[in-house]
Amino acid sequence: xxxxxxxxxxxxxxxxxxxxxxxxxxxxxxxxxxxxxxxxxxxxxxxxxxxxxxxxxxxxxxxxxxxxxxxxxxxxxxxxxxxxxxxxxxxxxxxxxxxxxxxxxxxxxxxxxxxxxxxxxxxxxxxxxxxxxxxxxxxxxxxxxxxxxxxxxxxxxxxxxxxxxxxxxxxxxxxxxxxxxxxxxxxxxxxxxxxxxxxxxxxxxxxxxxxxxxxxxxxxxxxxxxxxxxxxxxxxxxxxxxxxxxxxxxxxxxxxxxxxxxxxxxxxxxxxxxxxxxxxxxxxxxxxxxxxxxxxxxxxxxxxxxxxxxxxxxxxxxxxxxxxxxxxxxxxxxxxxxxxxxxxxxxxxxxxxxxxxxxxxxxxxxxxxxxxxxxxxxxxxxxxxxxxxxxxxxxxxxxxxxxxxxxxxxxxxxxxxxxxxxxxxxxxxxxxxxxxxxxxxxxxxxxxxxxxxxxxxxxxxxxxxxxxxxxxxxxxxxxxxxxxxxxxxxxxxxxxxxxxxxxxxxxxxxxxxxxxxxxxxxxxxxxxxxxxxxxxxxxxxxxxxxxxxxxxxxxxxxxxxxxxxxxxxxxxxxxxxxxxxxxxxxxxxxxxxxxxxxxxxxxxxxxxxxxxxxxxxxxxxxxxxxxxxxxxxxxxxxxxxxxxxxxxxxxxxxxxxxxxxxxxxxxxxxxxxxxxxx
Amino acid sequence: xxxxxxxxxxxxxxxxxxxxxxxxxxxxxxxxxxxxxxxxxxxxxxxxxxxxxxxxxxxxxxxxxxxxxxxxxxxxxxxxxxxxxxxxxxxxxxxxxxxxxxxxxxxxxxxxxxxxxxxxxxxxxxxxxxxxxxxxxxxxxxxxxxxxxxxxxxxxxxxxxxxxxxxxxxxxxxxxxxxxxxxxxxxxxxxxxxxxxxxxxxxxxxxxxxxxxxxxxxxxxxxxxxxxxxxxxxxxxxxxxxxxxxxxxxxxxxxxxxxxxxxxxxxxxxxx
Numbered sequence: 001x002x003x004x005x006x007x008x009x010x011x012x013x014x015x016x017x018x019x020x021x022x023x024x025x026x027x028x029x030x031x032x033x034x035x036x037x038x039x040x041x042x043x044x045x046x047x048x049x050x051x052x053x054x055x056x057x058x059x060x061x062x063x064x065x066x067x068x069x070x071x072x073x074x075x076x077x078x079x080x081x082x083x084x085x086x087x088x089x090x091x092x093x094x095x096x097x098x099x100x101x102x103x104x105x106x107x108x109x110x111x112x113x114x115x116x117x118x119x120x121x122x123x124x125x126x127x128x129x130x131x132x133x134x135x136x137x138x139x140x141x142x143x144x145x146x147x148x149x150x151x152x153x154x155x156x157x158x159x160x161x162x163x164x165x166x167x168x169x170x171x172x173x174x175x176x177x178x179x180x181x182x183x184x185x186x187x188x189x190x191x192x193x194x195x196x197x198x199x200x201x202x203x204x205x206x207x208x209x210x211x212x213x214x215x216x217x218x219x220x221x222x223x224x225x226x227x228x229x230x231x232x233x234x235x236x237x238x239x240x241x242x243x244x245x246x247x248x249x250x251x252x253x254x255x256x257x258x259x260x261x262x263x264x265x266x267x268x269x270x271x272x273x274x275x276x277x278x279x280x281x282x283x284x285x286x287x288x289x290x291x292x293x294x295x296x297x298x299x300x301x302x303x304x305x306x307x308x309x310x311x312x313x314x315x316x317x318x319x320x321x322x323x324x325x326x327x328x329x330x331x332x333x334x335x336x337x338x339x340x341x342x343x344x345x346x347x348x349x350x351x352x353x354x355x356x357x358x359x360x361x362x363x364x365x366x367x368x369x370x371x372x373x374x375x376x377x378x379x380x381x382x383x384x385x386x387x388x389x390x391x392x393x394x395x396x397x398x399x400x401x402x403x404x405x406x407x408x409x410x411x412x413x414x415x416x417x418x419x420x421x422x423x424x425x426x427x428x429x430x431x432x433x434x435x436x437x438x439x440x441x442x443x444x445x446x447x448x449x450x451x452x453x454x455x456x457x458x459x460x461x462x463x464x465x466x467x468x469x470x471x472x473x474x475x476x477x478x479x480x481x482x483x484x485x486x487x488x489x490x491x492x493x494x495x496x497x498x499x500x501x502x503x504x505x506x507x508x509x510x511x512x513x514x515x516x517x518x519x520x521x522x523x524x525x526x527x528x529x530x531x532x533x534x535x536x537x538x539x540x541x542x543x544x545x546x547x548x549x550x551x552x553x554x555x556x557x558x559x560x561x562x563x564x565x566x567x568x569x570x571x572x573x574x575x576x577x578x579x580x581x582x583x584x585x586x587x588x589x590x591x592x593x594x595x596x597x598x599x600x601x602x603x604x605x606x607x608x609x610x611x612x613x614x615x616x617x618x619x620x621x622x623x624x625x626x627x628x629x630x631x632x633x634x635x636x637x638x639x640x641x642x643x644x645x646x647x648x649x650x651x652x653x654x655x656x657x658x659x660x661x662x663x664x665x666x667x668x669x670x671x672x673x674x675x676x677x678x
Numbered sequence: 679x680x681x682x683x684x685x686x687x688x689x690x691x692x693x694x695x696x697x698x699x700x701x702x703x704x705x706x707x708x709x710x711x712x713x714x715x716x717x718x719x720x721x722x723x724x725x726x727x728x729x730x731x732x733x734x735x736x737x738x739x740x741x742x743x744x745x746x747x748x749x750x751x752x753x754x755x756x757x758x759x760x761x762x763x764x765x766x767x768x769x770x771x772x773x774x775x776x777x778x779x780x781x782x783x784x785x786x787x788x789x790x791x792x793x794x795x796x797x798x799x800x801x802x803x804x805x806x807x808x809x810x811x812x813x814x815x816x817x818x819x820x821x822x823x824x825x826x827x828x829x830x831x832x833x834x835x836x837x838x839x840x841x842x843x844x845x846x847x848x849x850x851x852x853x854x855x856x857x858x859x860x861x862x863x864x865x866x867x868x869x870x871x872x873x874x875x876x877x878x879x880x881x882x883x884x885x886x887x888x889x890x891x892x893x894x895x896x897x898x899x900x901x902x903x904x905x906x907x908x909x910x911x912x913x914x915x916x917x918x919x920x921x922x923x924x925x926x927x928x929x930x931x932x933x934x935x936x937x938x939x940x941x942x943x944x945x946x947x948x949x950x
Contacts, residue, residue, distance in 0.1 A: 003808045004808060005742065005797065005808075008743070008746055009745070009746065009793070012746045012749055012750060013749070016749065016753050017885065018882070019753065019757075020753075021862075021878055021881050021882045021885060022878055022879075022882055023757070023878075024878050025753075025756060025757060026859070026863060027717065027756050027782060027785065028753045028756055028757070029859060029862075030782055030785075030786050030855070030856065030859045031749065031752065031753070031785065031786045031789050031790075033786075033855040033856075033858050033859040033862075034786040034787070034789070034790055034851055034852050034855030034856065034859075035749075035786075035789065035790050035793065035851075035855070036855070037851045037854045037855040037858065038790055038794070038847060038848075038851035038855070040892075041847065041850070041851060041854075042847075047900060047903070048903075051903055051904075051907050054907075055907050094840075095801075095806065095831060095835065097807065116831065116832050116835050117832070117834070117835035118835065118837070147807055149801075149806050149807055151797075151798050151801060151806075151831075151840060152793075152794060152797035152798055152801060153797055153800070153801045153805070153806040153807070153808075154797070156807060156808055359909065359911075359912055360911060360912065360915050364901075364904055364916075365908070365912045365913075365915045365916040365919060366915055366919055367919065369923075372926075379934070379937060380930060380934055381934045381937055381938050480915060480918060480919060480922070481915075483918065484911070484914065484915050484918060489918050489921070490921070491925075491929050491932070491933065493918070493922045493929070494922065494926065494929035494930050494932070494933045495929075495933045495936070495937075497930070497933075498930060498933035498934050498936070498937045499933065499936070499937040499940065500937075501940070501941075501944075502937075
């Protein structure tokens, strides 16, 4: 409540009061009394007003475009965000600063998310700014942060008015149109979405003539030709079938993990985190929209390392919207990986939670005893081998107990034993007296040294371990908050404090739920890639086989999957692709590529050395050699994948190149015109 | 149409209320010097100008500790000088006592006026909110850019009503403070305690007790206010925290063993 400025004023006034009364200088004490009276009055006013106003705050938010309020956002478009903070209390706060928490997935480019001024009844505070959406996903508006202070800056209070709203950011609306079947090869054009297929069927276009077989409908007999050839000839008609394009989109953690891309690549002034899934979603959305325009059927299959979800084939507008929503939801997810050490996640999560949940992190409802803050270890069971100093720090309680209690007690016991020994050995009186005297001095000296050393250690631990102490408090508060959000209430706090991996998973979930971008290590200590998720290969293979079993002819399977780190484990996927090819479907493989790396077909450039793996802007770029090695390794993996699929006749395309959408649409067009030889 | 931040608009409208606060600070310094000149007797006249110099320097360089320095300086001057009031009290003349009363109030009120006006001015020009205590790297990650930081009051958010309320608060505090001080000044130790003529000790004891009582009562009142206005989520978290505190050691022991078992199982799985 009191700021540093306030504490200093209180301290000076207290000293003046003490001095003025004690030394009988009435003028000094008068000045102190007058100032203290004013300070108390201000404090009382601020405490009552801040509590009353905060409990009666209401927030109205509207996101709109040029035509009015919207419920979904679109990539590449700008939106106006307007917020009104209304106080329902009769009391007035002299000064508040209101700040809207701009979602991380949008970019503010005009206006200010701040507003300030007095807050009182019938005088709301308005904020208005504009945002631009760069990538598909979700934008979560958490609410507004209200910072209150008196006019002198002596008292301060912070509250967050929570009003979480989630807006989907749908992929960009493309104007790309698929090539319609406009070539007039027959007397009539099929209706949109229906394509001629050169196989016998129930269509209206003549395909072939053949001898009559028993069972053929009489109405199909070509009478004139039968008369000319003197035997019964029947007509075969083409079949009219829809074309289906099935999009298998990888939504696993490997494509959701971000890498920092340099300004030249992301079109921004600064380095910006870019994810492979953004490009995949862009491609899938572009194809789906082009198909919907020609009324072709599109199937969307989103898969990750655990499951796959299919959006059934359709060609309607609501179906397209449903697909775009699913893609936006997939793009909005943050990466979740196997448990990692939570050291980097804790400060980030605490900084966010302290902003959004200040009331749930206050010491009144989420506290910790000073004893635990100084001597507690979280987790108490050491799970990692630390440095010597870390191990020494972890043993501070033992050191303090031994130095402050154990050793003095031991010296006293030795002293007592020596005295008893001398007494019971019936030694001369002067020797007994000498032993008592000298022993007392020696034991007192050593005890004092031990106590002084302990005190020194304690002070050193407190000074140098202040950061660690603060982190312990953060961990406990976060653990309580996470348990409050996700349960279980009984025993949950201790479970999170004792198990680092569990805490790490919960922190990732918390950050992901609030759409906060966070960085994770890509490789573990043994150099193993953490996001490979080999499970997704079998999930994808199963999804392809199921699609084949449900499919008809004229299907195009487009696989948009990241298997760069799994190029040795793609055998199940190859088998599934063979099944699809065996049923005369066409398959196209689109492989995502890390945003900041040179494309596979290009030569390695100097830029490859500046690639930054984690999405933390504070991270230093990789050493030049390591960047080049990473580029070479991934390019080699891409070449192997292309070779493997190429042997089956499946084209592999890099998603980062310019033409995947055009290529897919071209394949669909070829499917429409396919002529099969029977 | 391009929108402009509110603070810039306000800054263009006027210099705000800052010049008034500067003026109040200067007037308060002059009045302080006048009061000191009248209350301090034998010392040199230039001594009374020291607070004006210190105050002006603090204003010029926007020192956050300006009022504290000035209060300490005034206390030092009063202590080092030989106040005439001792002489005046001993003379007992009503005219002298009225003169003394006026200058005492003038000094106390001008000190307080300078304190208020100075810090209000500082909150307009430098910062009103305390710095963020969260870890900088984490905060940088959460903030989009360095411009996402505002700490000073915007000129547009000021109003002339502040000056009026300041005058009332000043008058009220001066009078209330003076009455409290007067009451304490007339306080004498009870005979039963047998502490003799040592009134300062007794006053100090009374003031200490009053501060402790006010502090405890204030703490209880604020605690009650917090509990009364707590949200259901805060109450749930409070109960959960109490449960953790009560069963911390047992829960810790159980979970420590569980974590150890999980870790060993994980290591076993990772082994080829």
